[in-house]
Amino acid sequence: MEYSADECAREVLEVVPVVMRGIRTELRSHRGGDISVPQFRTLFYVSRHEGPSLSQVAEHVGLTMPSMSRIVDGLVARRLATRETHQGDRRRMTLALTTHGHAKLRSARQTTEAYLSQLFRTLPSAKRDTVVEAMRVLRTIFAETGSR
Amino acid sequence: MEYSADECAREVLEVVPVVMRGIRTELRSHRGGDISVPQFRTLFYVSRHEGPSLSQVAEHVGLTMPSMSRIVDGLVARRLATRETHQGDRRRMTLALTTHGHAKLRSARQTTEAYLSQLFRTLPSAKRDTVVEAMRVLRTIFAETGSR
DNA sequence: TATTGTTATACTCTATAACTATA
């Protein structure tokens, strides 16, 4: 079809916010305590890295340090994460998930993926392939955009 | 490739928030006064419909009426939109953009689309096609999700 | 001095519940 970069930009700008709203609504209506998108992303990152620092998480999630500091406040208050001073460099924090945090992340993922999955289930598989491939393209393009 | 609906859901859940953050950051760093994503979407909807009511906009943007009422408060305060009582049904509001509102929408779109476009420019055109087609699939699937 | 993180401050977004005005 040979779509231009401009056409591509227009479509992404119109559609991505709509999809995002679906995701946010689903996460927030999670039974047994909701969770915000930034909280979810933070839990996700921390679960996959070994005791990351605050700035590391902020960098990868794409937020400023004060914003991330607030988000971690909330996670710690809800007993989903722990925040300890790093051994060796007392300026740094070492973040980790509690058992409860791991469980919350798992159930939030499951519920939200189930919601999305149900929307995709009736699609012809060629269209699902298109969506997956597009996500991989976007992931690559935006990979190094998270820097502040 | 035959990806499953679950695989599709996983990819969307991981990638869409990242793209969304890029869009938000670009909109908010707009020279000459920033604008939030919900404000942008509201301006966009109002610009394309004839004097819509508050509930109409709320429905299509995917927010509750109180939330939309606040957002319109902000737009009116910034002289980007007008809000008048509907002639014939005095319960309803009639929304419209000011000249300034049209200009702001136009420049915000231009700037943000230029930012995205520049990211897409170096892609092989087959990948751009994939992205555009995926957006159209997602648009269809999520079209009727905006209901509260 | 440079780095890491928090606090202060100020907005916006968002929802639910309660209310007002109109139909």
Added chain:
DNA sequence: TATAGTTATAGAGTATAACAATA
């Protein structure tokens, strides 16, 4: 009674600027 919208209330997300502690 039902509909359209606002207000009250509460909490989260977000940024910039200023600060504290450590290296």
